[in-house]
Each structure stands twice: as C-alpha cells, then as structure tokens.
Amino acid sequence: MRGLGVELVRERSAWIRGGVVIAGMVLGVLLLWPLPGAEANSCIDCHKTLADPSHVKHSFLEWEQSVHAKKQVTCNSCHGGDPAKAEKKEAHAGVLNSNNPKSRVFYQTIPKTCGTCHEQYQAFQKSRHYMMLQKTGKGPNCATCHGAMATKVLSLKEMQETCNLCHPKPYQAYEVIAIIRKTALSLSLLKDALGAAKQAGSPVAVAEAELGRAQADLSLAKQAWHTFHIKEVFVKGISAYEHAQAAKNELDRVKTPKASP
Ligand code: HEC
Ligand code: HEC
Ligand code: HEC
Ligand code: HEC
Numbered sequence: 001m002r003g004l005g006v007e008l009v010r011e012r013s014a015w016i017r018g019g020v021v022i023a024g025m026v027l028g029v030l031l032l033w034p035l036p037g038a039e040a041n042s043c044i045d046c047h048k049t050l051a052d053p054s055h056v057k058h059s060f061l062e063w064e065q066s067v068h069a070k071k072q073v074t075c076n077s078c079h080g081g082d083p084a085k086a087e088k089k090e091a092h093a094g095v096l097n098s099n100n101p102k103s104r105v106f107y108q109t110i111p112k113t114c115g116t117c118h119e120q121y122q123a124f125q126k127s128r129h130y131m132m133l134q135k136t137g138k139g140p141n142c143a144t145c146h147g148a149m150a151t152k153v154l155s156l157k158e159m160q161e162t163c164n165l166c167h168p169k170p171y172q173a174y175e176v177i178a179i180i181r182k183t184a185l186s187l188s189l190l191k192d193a194l195g196a197a198k199q200a201g202s203p204v205a206v207a208e209a210e211l212g213r214a215q216a217d218l219s220l221a222k223q224a225w226h227t228f229h230i231k232e233v234f235v236k237g238i239s240a241y242e243h244a245q246a247a248k249n250e251l252d253r254v255k256t257p258k259a260s261p
C-alpha cells in the first residue's frame with residue numbers, strides 16, 4: 001500500500017514538474033511579448049533588476065502579480081516620478097520615501113493617491129476612519145485593509161484579523177459584508193434563471209422589476225461601505241437581499257410546468 005502511494009506521489013510530481021516547465025515556458029513567452037498598449041517605463045525596467053531593499057513594504061514580485069500590474073498601473077501611478085527618464089536621479093524626481101509627509105505614499109496621503117483612480121475615496125472621506133486618520137493618525141488607510149500592494153480584497157477571515165488590530169470585532173460590519181457578498185452571488189444566478197424563464201415564455205416582468213430593485217440597493221450598499229456608517233449599509237444590504245428573495249419566489253411561481261410528453 002505504502003509503496004503504491006509513493007509511486008503515485010512520484011508520478012504525480014513528475015506530472016506536476018512537467019506541467020510547471022511547460023507553463024513556465026508559456027509564461028516566459030508571454031512575459032517577453034510586450035503587452036498591447038504597454039509603454040516603455042523606466043521604473044519597471046530598472047526596478048525589475050534590483051534586489052528589493054529590506055525596508056520595502058511590497059516587493060517587485062507582488063506588484064508584478066497584482067491586478068494593478070495587469071491593468072498597467074505602474075510604480076509612478078502611486079509613487080510619482082518620471083517613467084520616461086532612464087537616469088535614476090531624473091526618474092526619481094518627486095519620488096519620496098513613505099516616511100516623508102510630502103510623499104504620495106505617506107500614510108495620511110495614501111487615500112488621496114488611491115482616490116485619483118478609485119471612487120471609494122469619496123465615501124471614505126465621510127468615515128470616522130478617515131477623520132481619525134487625519135486627526136490622530138489612528139484610523140486605517142486604504143493600504144491597512146488592502147495590503148501594501150493594495151489589491152487585496154479581504155476575505156471574511158482576513159477582515160476579522162484586520163479590524164481586530166484596532167478595536168473589538170465589529171460584528172455588524174461582518175454581517176453586512178456577508179449579506180452583500182451573498183446577495184451579489186444570488187443576483188448573478190437569478191439573472192441566468194430569469195433569462196431562461198424569459199426564453200421559455202414565462203411572464204417575468206414582476207421578477208425583473210424586483211431584480212432591478214435588488215441591483216440598485218446592492219450598488220448603494222457597496223457605495224456606502226467605505227463610509228463605515230454600518231447601519232446605513234445594513235439597511236441597503238438587507239433591502240437588496242429581500243428584493244432578491246422576492247425575485248426568486250416570483251420566478252419559482254411563474255416557471256412554466258414541463259410540457260407532458
Ligand atoms: C536606473 C534605475 C532606476 C530607475 C529608472 C528608477 N529607480 Fe527607483 N530606485 C532605484 C534604486 C537603486 C533604489 C534604491 C534606493 C536608492 O538608491 O535611492 C530605488 C528606490 C526607489 C524607491 C524607494 C525610495 C525610498 O526612499 O525608499 C521608490 C519608491 C522608487 N525607487 C520608485 C521609482 C519610480 C516610481 C520610478 C520611475 C518614475 C523609479 N523608481 C525609477 C533605481 C531606479
Ligand atoms: C497601487 C499603488 C502602488 C504601486 C503601483 C506601487 N507601489 Fe510601491 N508602495 C505603495 C505604498 C502605499 C507604499 C507604502 C507602504 C506602506 O506604507 O505600507 C509603497 C512602498 C514602496 C517602497 C518602500 C519605500 C517607501 O517609500 O516606503 C518601495 C521601494 C516601492 N514601494 C517601490 C515600488 C516600485 C518599484 C513599484 C513598481 C514596480 C511600486 N512601488 C508600485 C504603493 C504602490
Ligand atoms: C492609476 C490608477 C490607480 C491607482 C493610483 C490605484 N489603483 Fe487600484 N486599481 C486600478 C485599476 C485599473 C484596477 C483594476 C480593477 C478595476 O478595473 O477596477 C485596480 C484594482 C484595485 C483593487 C482590486 C479590486 C478588485 O475588485 O479586485 C483594489 C482593492 C485597489 N485597486 C486598491 C487600490 C489602492 C488601495 C490604491 C492606493 C494605494 C490604488 N488602488 C491605486 C487603478 C488604480
Ligand atoms: C477598514 C478597512 C478598509 C479600508 C480603510 C478601505 N477599504 Fe476598500 N474594502 C474593504 C472591504 C472589506 C472591501 C470588500 C467589500 C465587499 O466585499 O463588497 C473593500 C472593497 C474595496 C474595493 C473593491 C470594490 C469591489 O466592489 O470589488 C476597492 C477598489 C477598494 N475597497 C478601494 C479602497 C480605497 C481606494 C480605499 C481608501 C480610500 C479603501 N478601499 C479603504 C475594506 C477597506
């Protein structure tokens with residue numbers, strides 16, 4: 001038994017090694033291939049050759065593997081500087097260490113920098129978190145919750161650990177996020193079901209209207225999330241959930257029974 005197990009493991013790892021080599025070759029080709037629309041960027045060209053200094057908060061690799069890299073959000077998008085200059089000194093004009101209050105990545109300035117692209121900044125400015133960040137430095141900024149490379153959307157478990165760094169677990173906030181995520185999932189399933197029911201000729205107008213209301217409330221809940229006014233988010237989230245339920249019940253009701261053979 002044991003021997004067989006070992007054999008299987010060997011065989012599997014040979015497969016995996018083979019797979020990794022092939023995947024590596026494919027990836028290598030892809031990486032050498034310039035991305036469409038990618039422009040020459042001296043930050044990337046130079047930094048990919050450097051060992052990350054020890055004080056670095058995120059590595060080059062983390063950037064390279066991030067959603068930001070895939071969408072061509074490059075070093076200069078967050079750090080400033082001039083990516084058209086090949087000389088380090090010229091390229092670094094305006095690039096300041098995050099300890100410097102004038103840096104674009106100084107902890108109190110991070111929200112504004114992210115806000116050049118992300119609308120979440122509008123809601124966040126209304127939050128007690130933002131107020132405390134500016135007033136006492138004790139509120140979280142975007143990178144506190146999204147990681148130094150800032151593209152992580154926390155799982156529920158990671159969220160509990162993160163929130164708990166500063167205060168007792170905000171249970172209602174967890175509940176809200178769970179409702180938002182669950183509703184988002186059921187909406188995508190319901191859309192498919194609605195499409196199918198429509199094709200089958202069922203009367204779907206009422207279900208469609210409910211689905212529309214659910215979608216609208218879900219958007220409002222998501223927009224309100226970064227205010228951290230949890231009650232407000234909760235009310236919208238629950239309302240979205242209830243409209244989704246109503247849409248589901250209505251779809252179940254109008255579904256045409258299978259025609260007898
Ligand atoms: C020719 C090489 C070169 C180019 C081009 C370059 N860098 Fe650097 N960069 C370095 C080196 C080397 C360091 C290590 C610290 C030092 O010597 O300043 C560094 C450090 C940094 C740091 C850390 C600064 C600190 O105070 O800790 C940031 C942020 C940075 N670079 C961003 C950029 C951005 C953004 C660009 C493009 C606009 C860029 N770099 C272009 C070589 C380069
Ligand atoms: C989405 C925004 C974003 C992008 C893109 C980004 N960084 Fe950063 N980087 C940050 C933030 C924010 C910090 C400060 C981390 C903290 O406070 O936790 C930081 C910190 C650093 C540091 C440590 C020095 C310091 O000032 O604290 C270096 C070095 C660095 N980044 C280099 C780079 C390089 C090189 C690239 C491109 C390959 C890059 N960054 C891309 C946001 C970004
Ligand atoms: C130059 C514009 C730009 C800047 C600056 C920027 N981002 Fe992004 N960010 C994007 C784009 C584009 C995406 C890809 C997803 C999308 O299209 O929304 C993205 C994705 C993300 C995601 C993942 C969203 C998801 O659904 O998976 C998070 C989280 C995020 N950014 C946070 C940040 C934070 C925090 C900062 C500041 C440290 C920041 N971003 C700075 C443009 C930017
Ligand atoms: C206290 C923690 C916290 C802070 C601070 C925070 N976020 Fe978030 N953010 C979250 C959580 C949790 C989610 C996931 C919400 C969800 O599941 O709908 C999220 C979602 C996001 C998303 C993805 C939205 C989506 O629908 O996929 C982006 C982009 C984002 N945040 C950007 C930012 C930016 C920019 C800032 C700063 C201005 C910021 N966040 C500050 C916790 C935080």
Ligand code: HEC
Pocket residue numbers: 127128129132138139140141144145159162163164165166167170173174228229230
């Ligand atoms: C870096 C510290 C820090 C982190 C991390 C943090 N918070 Fe907070 N939070 C604060 C501070 C400070 C306050 C303001 C407390 C006060 O009013 O005195 C606050 C207040 C709140 C409030 C009350 C808001 C209001 O309008 O009264 C909620 C809700 C909240 N946090 C949720 C969260 C959630 C959810 C997370 C994790 C995703 C989180 N916090 C992570 C520091 C933090």
